[in-house]
Amino acid sequence: MSDPRWNDVEAWIRERVIPDDDALTAAVERADAGGLPSVQVDPTMGKFLNLLARMTGAQRILEIGTLAGYSTIWLARALPADGRLITLEYDPEHAKVAEENIAAAGVGDLVDLRVGAALDELPRIAEAGEGPFDLVFIDADKDNQHNYLAWALDLTRVGSVIVGDNIVRGGRTLEDPENPSSQGMLRFMDLMAADPRVDATVLQTVGSKGWDGFALGLVVE
Numbered sequence: 634m635s636d637p638r639w640n641d642v643e644a645w646i647r648e649r650v651i652p653d654d655d656a657l658t659a660a661v662e663r664a665d666a667g668g669l670p671s672v673q674v675d676p677t678m679g680k681f682l683n684l685l686a687r688m689t690g691a692q693r694i695l696e697i698g699t700l701a702g703y704s705t706i707w708l709a710r711a712l713p714a715d716g717r718l719i720t721l722e723y724d725p726e727h728a729k730v731a732e733e734n735i736a737a738a739g740v741g742d743l744v745d746l747r748v749g750a751a752l753d754e755l756p757r758i759a760e761a762g763e764g765p766f767d768l769v770f771i772d773a774d775k776d777n778q779h780n781y782l783a784w785a786l787d788l789t790r791v792g793s794v795i796v797g798d799n800i801v802r803g804g805r806t807l808e809d810p811e812n813p814s815s816q817g818m819l820r821f822m823d824l825m826a827a828d829p830r831v832d833a834t835v836l837q838t839v840g841s842k843g844w845d846g847f848a849l850g851l852v853v854e
């Protein structure tokens with residue numbers, strides 16, 4: 634589902650509050666040249682993540698799903714000089730492009746990219762005591778969305794923020810509930826509803842990526 638008006642409005646927003654940015658443009662170009670899927674967040678979401686990290690004074694960020702590092706760069710730019718962002722990526726080809734993009738954007742000192750399945754990496758992060766994280770961005774394989782939320786809740790503190798992307802997926806989450814990605818989103822939302830440690834909402838979005846939505850959770854206990 635798409636509507637050309639969504640793109641027009643997104644362009645209008647970008648022209649006003651999201652100036653062209655050489656590093657981010659180059660990051661997308663490198664991803665395209667490398668044949669990576671064009672599934673990074675759109676610039677309005679990237680800017681939203683950046684603002685959210687700055688508003689909350691995030692110093693430690695965990696990202697699950699790096700791709701070519703587009704959202705990583707937006708988030709890392711919000712960090713102070715002694716901040717740290719750990720980002721997890723399964724696909725070594727994606728990670729290679731991401732490393733290049735992150736270095737070219739000048740945020741390499743802030744970012745620790747770990748290659749492997751997030752469900753293998755997350756227990757290592759917990760065991761090494763690398764949390765708590767102030768902000769967690771979940772944007773990897775959708776069928777594990779609920780598992781990533783469970784880890785995010787274990788790796789955060791009261792006041793931390795958890796963002797889960799792609800909750801709506803053009804309506805498919807509710808229309809096709811047996812699909813594994815839908816299952817991940819449905820279980821994610823059930824956990825958001827049931828776990829007293831988090832209070833949340835979902836904002837539906839439209840734009841160049843179609844109709845979607847992201848969950849925003851505040852860790853409250």
Ligand SMILES: C[S@@+](CC[C@H](N)C(=O)[O-])C[C@H]1O[C@@H](n2cnc3c(N)ncnc32)[C@H](O)[C@@H]1O
Nearest residue numbers: 673674698700703704722723750751772773774
């Ligand atoms: C939607 S993309 C991430 C987009 C990125 N956050 C952005 O906006 O620029 C999802 C990424 O998660 C990765 N991924 C898939 N399964 C994974 C897993 N089990 N562990 C870690 N990363 C995984 C994919 O290879 C892909 O690069």
